[in-house]
Amino acid sequence: MLLVLISSVLLIGVTALIHYEVLSALNHRLPALEMPSRSKLLVVIFTTFVAHAIEILVYAVALYLLGGIPGVGHLKGEPDFSLINVIYFSAETYTSLGFGDVTPVGAMRLLVGVEALNGLLLIGWSASYAYIAMERYWVPKQANRGP
Secondary structure: OHHHHHHHHHHHHHHHHHHHHHHHHHHHHHHHOOOOHHHHHHHHHHHHHHHHHHHHHHHHHHHHHHHOOOOOOEEEOOOOOOHHHHHHHHHHHHOOOOOOOOEEEOOHHHHHHHHHHHHHHHHHHHHHHHHHHHHHHOOOOOOOOOO
């Protein structure tokens, strides 16, 4: 249980750092991009999507590695404990989609709960940043005004 708790704290730190660095880089580089303002919003969406995908992968690798340690717990429901199945499980957990055909067993449940809460916070952070970017770069069309 202690290993899962330590892993949870480390994963929160690593994923928050990844998210911070991605959004910080966006914040510094986005104004300098030579492209239409509305296209910058697509850059925000795709970049934050990639950040979330990396964070899901980080959790998946941790779950995969911890699943091989006796007494830590495992994922139940999918007979093939492959990395791709763990990535799928991590994505549905991170996005708070919920458990489907794979469920955690043992101490690993704590890590899975932390991943869901952390994913919720990081997705909210991305939504907040996207809103700020929309305010900054979403230039409305000027209304036609007659003479």
